[in-house]
Amino acid sequence: MKIDPGNGLKLLCxxxxxxxxxxxxxxxxxxQAFPVELPRCPQCGYTYVPEDLATGKMLQVEQALEDK
Ligand SMILES: [Zn+2]
Incomplete structure (x- = not known):
């Protein structure tokens, strides 16, 4: 799955x-561990974690994975 940070907005490190x-x-x-794709800086490795993901909506991520 891919998490879109939204509306074509380019995230910068x-x-x-x-x-x-x-x-x-x-x-x-x-x-449990779940593989996801998140925006990451190619240089320093900083990973952008959407607030939704960080604050308790992981259950939805799990369900999305099961749909594939
Ligand atoms: Zn960086």
Whole structure:
């Protein structure tokens, strides 16, 4: 799955001023690991975590994975 940060807005790394690129990462929730794609800085490795993902909507991510 791919998480779109929204509306074609280019996210920039605050440190490098480089556009973030979608990269596969693993997020953990309730002791389980889920592979997702999140925008990540190609230079310093900073990963943008959408607020929804960080604040408890991981259950929806899990369901989205099961649909595939
Ligand atoms: Zn960076």
């Amino acid at each position: 605050a440190q490098c001023r480089l556009p973030l690129v979608s990269a596969p990462v693993t997020v953990r929730y309730l002791g």
